[in-house]
Amino acid sequence: MEFSRLQKLNQARVLVVGDVMLDRYWHGDTGRISPEAPVPVVKVSSLEDKAGGAANVAKNIAHLDGQVGLLGLIGEDDNGVSLTRILESEKIASQLVTVEELPTIAKMRVISRHQQVVRLDLEETFSEQHSRLLLARLEQVLDDYDFVLFSDYNKGALSAIKDMIALAKAAGKTVLIDPKSSDLSLYRGADYITPNLNEFKLAGGKVGSEQELTDSARQLIAEHGIGAMLLTRSEQGMSLICATQKHDFPAQVLEVSDVTGAGDTVIATLTTMLGAGMAPKDAVEVANIAAGIAVSKLGAATVSPEELSRKMGQYLRQTGEHYQTPFDDVLKHIAFAKQNGEKIVFTNGCFDILHAGHVRYLAQAKSMGDRLVVGLNNDESITRLKGPQRPINALKERAMVLSALASVDWVIPFGSEAENDTPAKLIEQISPDILVKGGDYKVSEIAGADHVLAQGGQVEVLAFLDGCSTSGIIEKAKLGKTAKS
CATH class of the missing domain: 3.40.50.620 (HUPs)
Structure with a gap:
């Protein structure tokens, strides 16, 4: 592996397109039960807003020093304003398109003593008409990026994804997709897709044996015109499968605190490493290490180049090399x-x-x-x-x-x-x-x-x-x- 590629992470030029969200957290202590109903009363002590959904993918890339833009749909509301401000603070080039009639997707959580008490979802599904607004903006900004990463949370922003992929491929871009739909024909033309094991099975993948898994994965990507599949398999690690090769990567032995956002970290790291010129197999190996770091943290955590460098030295037995932050x-x-x-x-x-x-x-x-x-x-x-x-x-x-x-x-x-x-x-x-x-x-x-x-x-x-x-x-x-x- 070319360890020196870590010094070239800022050469990665990635556009993330997908369902953006605002993640809001109210933190407080719980000391009594409400007299109005049998529910805990949380005395809120702090409020925290974070980038969620596709915006969290972009945040992961930014924290790895990649040059990243974000294309998504927001409403004309305070949550959209908050998300835009967060993107600015995270050094993400915002390409958000405002839709007047629908709200910004927001996930609001009440947290007490590190436990989630309740989650409130504020969302409406965007239509294909709204998605075509993104398609028009994509055409305008595509030349500024080498990689296009589609982050699909099935909220409607990617209803026109077939045309988006076709546009990106016609422009010579490398396309990666974190899929949500079980219909993989929607992702025809993609270079990489990164389903988890459950998504793989819903798409028709078979997991009775390792050979059956490999054969069905190859059948799916061949049938739907996809270059390769990076299958994330929880405690079994990851498998990179293409028409002629399969590479398995065991899960890193780390204490798991929270798997939230691990998929975002995987595809963000994979794309950034490819953008820095790393070979696909090596890029997946680094993404696997990044996932191990991310799940050892609470919440939708990001991974820094410094953390990656240390773990790469430990797991890959690199000698005489280390990452020095520019x-x-x-x-x-x-x-x-x-x-x-x-x-x-x-x-x-x-x-x-x-x-x-x-x-x-x-x-x-x-x-x-x-x-x-x-x-x-x-x-x-x-x-x-x-x-x-x-x-x-x-x-x-x-x-x-x-x-x-x-x-x-x-x-x-x-x-x-x-x-x-x-x-x-x-x-x-x-x-x-x-x-x-x-x-x-x-x-x-x-x-x-x-x-x-x-x-x-x-x-x-x-x-x-x-x-x-x-x-x-x-x-x-x-x-x-x-x-x-």
């Missing part, structure tokens, strides 16, 4: 992590020669939260601070070594002359939950501390490991060289 994408990844409720820790330094003190310090910093961001002085900044003989190692090499540590999630440089060699401006951009500094500083002396405290965050000072310093290592090296000479 500097330009770090702030976006931090924003996504914050949206997921993760606690962000920030620290900074030169880290010119990484030593035991650094490793211990960074591990301590990471233990304070969920994600650790390391602000790294650029080369010019180190030269100004340490003298003309420094840095020993250039920014690129220092960042590569740091990002390979299990404790470090992101590395981002700072140190332009305008910043006065401090990370204060970077800290203001990130607004971490916890700011960590090593040494014997007072909080008032730490750059960015005032901003973090004003935002309700914490500032922590950690002691360095005695006897460990970059300057000391350099001096030892000089002495050793002199003694040998």
Whole structure:
């Protein structure tokens, strides 16, 4: 597998078309039964809106750094406005079409103590006439994308899917479909479809034996003019089946917390990896790993490139390679992590020669939260601070070594002359939950501390490991060289 393809995820240009929804969650505690009826009373403490349906598929692609647009139908209502705002915050190019006479599809859930008390569905089925509005918009934006992913939730937005597929294929696009209908003839011309086992059986698939499953899958895709089927099989993993080959991928051994949205993660990851130039078999293998990560989280969770990289190294036994988040994408990844409720820790330094003190310090910093961001002085900044003989190692090499540590999630440089060699401006951009500094500083002396405290965050000072310093290592090296000479 070409592990380096993870560095090219932003080359994937994907248009998601389908049934978009707003997922709304009311969270609160339950302490009594209503006097009006035998139902629990939930005292709502927070409200959370998320992208759902096809919008969740697009969100998964965005969180994998793919360039993604979303085409779907919404109503002329507050829920449509909320969904549009969410898409903007998720860096998704919105191509939503407003329908005046029908509401935005919304799924509203009341959650208490991690349990769903009730779900309220606000929806009407869109007609083929509405779907043809999407077809017209698809024709307008198709040239901006290489892959078209149809996410079918059977809500009517894809009533004209036959014509949509024909349009995409005529334009030379790769088409992937997460199907809902048992009539696979609707998806003729698709390159990939990704049914689950139940959908496969409803479409006529047979599962009496492995050979029967394979034969019936091949018969279905041949009969309906489909390139390949990625069959998701729950605890049995996945199978990629085409006319002449079948590849099986066992489920990853992870604790399952919630399978919600796992199918969205699979097709989103598959498409993004294909868009980055990965071979189909490898792309499915990565999608299988992504599914394992997603089901270990609560709710319709997304997967980040950093998480994929770590699990790929574990399961695929990659050696000597790791994913390093491009500097330009770090702030976006931090924003996504914050949206997921993760606690962000920030620290900074030169880290010119990484030593035991650094490793211990960074591990301590990471233990304070969920994600650790390391602000790294650029080369010019180190030269100004340490003298003309420094840095020993250039920014690129220092960042590569740091990002390979299990404790470090992101590395981002700072140190332009305008910043006065401090990370204060970077800290203001990130607004971490916890700011960590090593040494014997007072909080008032730490750059960015005032901003973090004003935002309700914490500032922590950690002691360095005695006897460990970059300057000391350099001096030892000089002495050793002199003694040998």
